[in-house]
Amino acid sequence: MADPVLSAQGVAVKQAARALRAASSATKDAALHGAADALLERAEAILAANALDLAAAMAARLGPGAIDRLTLDDARLAQMAAGLRGVAALPDPVGEVVDGSVRPNGLRVERVRVPLGVVGVIYENRPNVTSDAAGLCLKSGNAAFLRGSASAQATNLEIVAALREGLAAAGLPKPAVSLVEDTSREAAVAFMQLRGVIDCLIPRGGRALVAAMAEHATVPYVIDGDGNCHVYVDASADLDMATDIVLNAKTSRPGVCNAAETLLVHRDVAERFVPEVAAAMPQVLLRGDEATCALVARAVPATDEDYATEFLDLVLAVRVVDSIDAAIAHVERFGSGHSEAIVTRDLAAADRWVRDVDAAAVLVNASTRFVDGGELGLGAEVGISTQKLHARGPMGLRELTCTRWVVRGEGQVR
Numbered sequence: 001m002a003d004p005v006l007s008a009q010g011v012a013v014k015q016a017a018r019a020l021r022a023a024s025s026a027t028k029d030a031a032l033h034g035a036a037d038a039l040l041e042r043a044e045a046i047l048a049a050n051a052l053d054l055a056a057a058m059a060a061r062l063g064p065g066a067i068d069r070l071t072l073d074d075a076r077l078a079q080m081a082a083g084l085r086g087v088a089a090l091p092d093p094v095g096e097v098v099d100g101s102v103r104p105n106g107l108r109v110e111r112v113r114v115p116l117g118v119v120g121v122i123y124e125n126r127p128n129v130t131s132d133a134a135g136l137c138l139k140s141g142n143a144a145f146l147r148g149s150a151s152a153q154a155t156n157l158e159i160v161a162a163l164r165e166g167l168a169a170a171g172l173p174k175p176a177v178s179l180v181e182d183t184s185r186e187a188a189v190a191f192m193q194l195r196g197v198i199d200c201l202i203p204r205g206g207r208a209l210v211a212a213m214a215e216h217a218t219v220p221y222v223i224d225g226d227g228n229c230h231v232y233v234d235a236s237a238d239l240d241m242a243t244d245i246v247l248n249a250k251t252s253r254p255g256v257c258n259a260a261e262t263l264l265v266h267r268d269v270a271e272r273f274v275p276e277v278a279a280a281m282p283q284v285l286l287r288g289d290e291a292t293c294a295l296v297a298r299a300v301p302a303t304d305e306d307y308a309t310e311f312l313d314l315v316l317a318v319r320v321v322d323s324i325d326a327a328i329a330h331v332e333r334f335g336s337g338h339s340e341a342i343v344t345r346d347l348a349a350a351d352r353w354v355r356d357v358d359a360a361a362v363l364v365n366a367s368t369r370f371v372d373g374g375e376l377g378l379g380a381e382v383g384i385s386t387q388k389l390h391a392r393g394p395m396g397l398r399e400l401t402c403t404r405w406v407v408r409g410e411g412q413v414r
Contacts, residue, residue: 003190009178010118010145010197016176017118017143025092027170028139032088035138035166036081039131042162043077049154050127057151062125065255065312069125070152080131080159087135087379093397094141108408113401115141116199120219121382122147122191123204127155132373132380133202134163134177140400143176145198147191149205150183157181192217202383202395206310222391224383226310226336227257229368232327232353234344235268241365242343243277248367249341251281255312257384258339258371262307262317264327270320271295284314291320307334324349328356335359337386339371360386360393 020028039046050072057070093113100110119142121133130146137144148156156179164174180191192201192213201221203209213221231249233242249260265273270291278286278296286292287302299318306317307330321327324342331340341363342353350364361371371394373381378396385391391399 003182003187006180006182006187006190006194009175009180010194012175013118013143013145013178014197016173016178017115019173020138020141020143020176021115021117023141023172025094027172028092028141029088031138031166031170031172032084032135033166034169035131035135035163036084036088038162038165039077039081039084039159042158042165043074046077046155046158046162047072047074049158052154053127053152060151062151063313066125066151068253068255070127070155072127072155076128080128083132083374083380084135086374087139087397090139090379090397092139093401098403105412106410107412110406110408111403112406113398114404116400116402118143118145118197118199119382119400120145120147120191120194120198120201121204122188122201122209122213124149124206124209125151126204127152127159129204129382130156130159130179131163133382134160136380136382136395136397136400138167138172138176140397142199142400143178145178145180145191145194147180147188148183153181153183188212189216192219192221195219200390200400204383206312222383222385222395223387224257224395225338225386227259227338227384228262228308228310228334228336229258229260229339229341229371230262230264230327230331230335231260231341231343231368232264232321232324232331233266233269233273234324234327234342234346234349235266236346236349237266237269237273237343238345239269239273239276242273243280245341245343245365245367246277247281249369250284250316251314252367252369254314256369257310258368259312260316260341260368261309261311262319262330262334264330265318265320266324266327267291267320267322274318274320281316284316286316286318288318289320292318304334310336324352328353331357331359338384339363339368341366341368360384 098111286299288299373394381394
């Protein structure tokens, strides 16, 4: 039986989406700037709510990666506000003519970008997603229907209140950014089944959330899957560069989906490189194959499960491989289709990696941490799609639109 509270909220969000669809770029940008101002003006209340969420998370013994994703401070709040302003500065995709032609009968045919409508986002433990997702939805003319986790609910409520101040100041309806207040599993399932309300559902979470989507969702959804990302150090790699890249990919923020989880090293450079990179990151637990364990005394034996795991922690699986073919085969077997990097000075090896590795993003001589909407020029992202239909990779403004045909004639009939 449908949840009457959730259903009523869905009706309000759907009505707000109609207003957003007709809103001008100037109005949407004013709302984004107003929301950014409100985030900073309400910083004390937001951080106080976040402190309550953090205390509960620590009492529940959430892991360090989860705590990091949950934590807000003045700097992160400033980044969230800057992200909203950055989205406001981006070109509005709504109304963009993708292509067009004139048919032999004189019909003028165009494909034009339009909003999806209501974008549902279900996410875990990441209050920054609240503002990122809402900002991108707003700019692309979509209503944002958000369902966060219980662990971040107090923070999310305060953030949404700030975002709604910006909407109201610009004359847009507050329900255009709405947060589901019931954080129960039953409410999550009901949210996934809001047919007629949610036009596209995007999950931001781990395997359990993705599995729940596959089992329960009855609305169209995009898979934002695991980030089991690899860095492969080729035989020709600049090893100093490789060390810098591996350190950044693993340790700069281990609890996010674009962090590296497995290091693959060509056997020709393993004897030098593996001990060097291990010494450069003593805080990281290494789980390695037999060759790795022989080179680094503190490494523990790895299993296939380790190579398949998104640790989201200071843990790194390591394997020594005989060739780029073996590295690609490993990625093919264990990778999640997110982001895969090679470090090499061999142009042929780089081209081979780009051509043959099947992932949403492939990188040459750069950290996997760059696979992020902001870093790739999208302003922000609502998720990183690891599937192949509709959107793949970081989902920015254009990925929150679809196209429709506009046909103009002068009385032609078929």
